[in-house]
Structure formats: structure tokens, C-alpha cells
Amino acid sequence: MDLTYRQQAILKAVVEEFTRTAQPIGSKSLIPFLGISISSATIRNELAVLEKVGLLEKTHTSSGRVPSLKGYRYYVENLMELSLDDSIQQGLRQVFSRRHCSLEDVIATSCSILAEMTHLTSMVIEPDKSRQTLIRLSLIPVNQTQAVAVVVTSTGQTEHRMFNFSSDLSIEDLKECTDLLNDQLHGVPIDQLVEKLEEIRPTLAANVSRHEVLFEAFISASLGFATHESKVYGRANMLAQPEFADAAKLQTLMKVLENESLFHEWTGMPGNICTRIDQRNELIQIGDCSVISAKFDTGPGEQGQLMVVGPSRMPYAQVIALMDYMSEQIEKMFGPRLEGVQDEQKSDKEET
Template sequence: MALSRSNIVLKYIVEYFIKTAQPVGSQTLIDEYKLSYSSATIRNEMHALEKMGYIEKTHSSSGRVPSTKGYRYYCENLRDGTVNEQLKNSIQSVLDQKIKSIEEVIKESCEILSHMTNLVTVVMGPDEREEKLASIQMIQISNNSITAIFVTDKGYVENKTFIVPENISAKEVVSCVSLLNDRLKGTPIVDLVEKTEALKPILSEYIVGHDLVYQALLETFVRFASDRLSLYGRDELFTHEEYKNDVEKLEKIFKLLSNQSLLKEVKREIREDERGRVLRIGDLRDNPDVSMVSARINLGQDGESAIALLGPTRIDYDQALSALDYIAKTLTDYFNDINKGGQGDA
């Protein structure tokens, strides 16, 4: 469907500003996009767009820049939606290697996504309320060191190495952890800390230095309950004009990346959204200069995950949304096919 003149003007204002970070004037639009309208006609359209709140004037220039409302309208109505062919080919190369684990597929896909979009990719893993401890396995590294490997039923793995004091036998530690494995396996991740605390008296009966095991397990389970995200492409932020010479903005965005409550909030929104996709433009916890686009991935029998792209409000929304939608659908189909194949072989 052909765009109206007003929509054409807004589309090009958004795209030119995304590309250059420079406010846009009527003559710039004529020169850059070979528009057939007069400068006066374009100024009238820009004036109307400004009155409706889609663009705004900057203090330092006579040009205009998109507003949050303008970006959102662009995303919903004006973007092309074309997926980069190089992205498609790169993702397909990852999926063609059938022996990769879920974690490896997601990791490599997100590294490609960050590189192609110049944005940070955040992966939010399964909800800890829906995930349970599957096992605690012990590996004795030496006479005084042991590594405990904790695995959940969703495939999440954490490990902790114990340095065992001379007055404690490594065999005692192994025995103690074996007891905990029997008592804790099948426990929802969200309940592990509380249940471990309740088992502390039992530990004291099995090992003299039980505090060593207790504290190590507690630290690990606290991480289990909170650490459900992976970050890729942090260095991509330095390619954006907004962050090249503004340390304060960089510090703010890095703080956002470690804000667990915000990311859980975003993930909840994704789960509740009909399309499984959330777009936040400049409304991330008092950070008007940051945007995030995020989408749900169905891992089949392994639950759900979510991937988000994060960067300045001037991100290439068409590229980011198209790439994210493509990867979310492709990975969802891939994991569903694997699960169907596995069920067929059973």
C-alpha cells in the first residue's frame, strides 16, 4: 500500500536520523531522498507532524528529530521489515551443525545478532519458578579440592570448586554433598535456598567443617535463583555516537544490563504479550536514551527463553525488529522440530 505524503516524510526523518544522528530539515530530505515535493510543502508536513507529537525540535538546530511517539509509529506502520540475507545464512550455518546444545545454538545466534545490529543482546533463561534441581555431581580434582556440578532439569549448569582444609576429609565432603543431592533433587530452584538452610543441622552430623559445604552450596543456589541472563556484544555499544564521548550514558546502560528486576519485568511482559514481543522506547527505568526490543523463544520441552536487543533510542528499529523476529521464529521452529524428532525416536 502506498504511503501518504505525511508518512513518507516521517519515515525518511526517522531513517535519516537513525543513520546520521543529525537533526533533519526539509532540504536535507529533498537532497537525500530525491523527493518531488517543494521545500515549503515538506515544511508544512513537518509542522503538522510536530503538532501531533511525532517529531520534535532540538535546542541546537533548526532541524527535527523523531520523538518516542514517532519511533513507535514508524515501527508499527512504516518500516520495511526486510531480513538481512547474511543474517539468515549465518544463522542457518549454526543450525546445520546438529550436534550443538541448546546453549551453544542460542549463544552463537546471539553473537551473530549483536554483530549484525551493533546492539547488546541479552538472553533471559527459563523462569526459576518452573525449573528444578536435577542433580549435584562431585568430581575430586586433588586431595584437597573438589568440584561440585549442579544441573537443572532445563539444562542449566553451575559449578563450585571446594578447597578442602587439612582437618576435613575430601571423602566426607563427597558424602555430605551426596546426602544433599538425595534431599534436594527435584526441588524448584526458587525454593533451594530456604530448603538448604533447613538442612544445615543435618550437615553438622556428617562433617566437622560443615560450614564450608553449607556456605558454598548457599552461594551457588543464590546464583541459581538470580542469575538467568547472558550478555553478548557489549563492545558494540562503543560504535554508537551517543556513547563514544559520554561515560555517564555508558555507565547507565551497563547498570541496566545488570538490573535483574527490570529484565524479569520485561520477560513477564513478553510472556503475557499475544505476539511474544515487547518494544520499549526510552522508558527503561529513568533512562530516556535507551531502547529495548525483546522476543519470546519456545524451547519445546525445555520451557521458554527470551532474547532482547538493547541500545540507544536511535537504534535501527527496522533492522533490529526484523532480525529479532526472524531469529525468534527460526529458533522456536528449530527446537520444536528437535523435540518432535526426539519423541519420534523414543
């Protein structure tokens, strides 16, 4: 759709002002935001044109206009300007410069920041972990009758389970069991780990007495990698949005966000409009809701998604700029390119 420069400026101003105020926009209120010399009569004419082509809508309670779903899409595809203030970038760099953080920690931090800075609800669908391999099984004693079984993968992701054992089972017995499991299972793909554990159960029973409690703990921890539950942050932010003032509607939305299968059904419903913004970002419009997603890669075949959910009236430029930055940082820390960098550094050291 071809718009004149003036029409684009007016549409951009309407979207951004309506996002800020949640109030229909009249012609006179737009004049300070256009940056061009134009009369309110001319603005009214252009608003009528934008309404005629379906980019704006006129509410029944006011002579002002609001963006249509089509108008939001046009804005996202053609008009929004992505940028992050230097102070915001500096603060985010400090967060992402922390070392010794797991992928789960970094993702959780990213989602918390997204929810806080956008005043919307954020969520994550974590990468598929099945292609990772086992690096080690660890045992961390807590006291004389409790310990934590930890499974660590090739990308540094972990699952752990607390378990209890009787006083006649020593830490030495548990350590012997752990050492044997590590010897047999190192490098096994995560999606084969439970099967391999079952295969070596007889060997373990023959070499380590009273091994069952630790064996079951590692089985339980390994199964944790098969779960892909979505995690939601900033639920309370929905309460501040006038579009979700209906308690029943809000409750239904929260149920959808809490259940990954329901969420996929919701975002895949017929009638939804999906717009690819670029290679990383996507906009899904579902009624008067919008979902912005940003993909990130953490390894071959391992892709996760950060998402922000809110009303169609959301600050798209701010949301997408934040999600772009965070996805890039996650990939720098955990993405497939990291292995190549480490290999090059190792090779350089060996040559010197």
C-alpha cells in the same frame, strides 16, 4: 493517526536517514530515498504537516527535521519492514545449530551477536529457574584437594562451585556423599532444593563421615539458581553514540544497566511510553533512550527477555528482526515445545 501514502513515505525516509546519519534531514536530501516523483517544495509542505501533527521536530540548529518520540512509535507500529539478509540468516543458523550448548551459552552468544551487529548495548534477563527440578548432582575432581560440585536441572541448566578439601578426605568419600544426595534429591523442585538439603543433613552425617565440605558446595551451587542478575554486552558501543557524549549521563546509564533492580525502576518510571509491537516484542521510550525487548519461553512459567538499549535513533527494523530470530531459535532449542517433540520421537521408536 491517518497519513497519506506520500506522508508515510516521507516520514519513513526521515526516520531511516536520521538513524543512519544522526543529522537533521532537509527536503532536498530526501528526494533520492522516496521512490516517488515529487518536488522539494512539496516535500517541505509535507514535512511541515508531519511536524504539526507531532511526528517530526525542527531543530534550532538547522532547518532540517528529526523524528519525535511519537514519530518513532508511528514508524515502529506502521512503517518498518522486518527482514534479514540470507547471508545473515545463514550465519546465525550455523551458530544456533551447535549442539551440546547450555541455555546460558546460547543466550550469551545471542546477546554478543546483537551488540556486535547493531552497535548498541544488549542485555538479558534470564528465565526464572525456580520451577525446574533437580536431575543430578555431579562431582568433578580437579586434583587431589580440589573438585567442582555441579547442579543440573530438568532443562539442562547448570550451576557449579569449586571447593577445596583436605587430603584426608578421599574422592571415594565425596562420591559416596554425591550418590546419597542424588538418591534423596532427584526430582526436587529447585526452589525447594536448599530446604531439602538441610532436611537430609542428619542422614548424610550418619552415613558419610567428613561430608560437610561437599554439602556446603552443593548448597552454594543451588543458591545460584535463585539469582537473576541481568547481564550486559557491548557497553563500549554506547561511546560511539552522539546522544551519549555526556560522560555523566553515560555513567548513570551504565549503572542502571548493571543493576537489575535499578533497571526495572528505570523502565517503570512514570512518563515512560510503552508500546507493544506484537506478542513477543515491546518498545519502551525513556527520554531520549529506547529499549526493545523480545520475550522467549523456555518452559512452563519460565520466560526470559533479550533487550537492546540505545538512543531513540536506533535501527528498529534491524534490531527487532534479529531479536525475533534469536528468540525463536532459543525457544526451538530449549522451549516447552521441545519436550513434546522428544516424547513423540520416543513413542515412535517404541512402536517400531
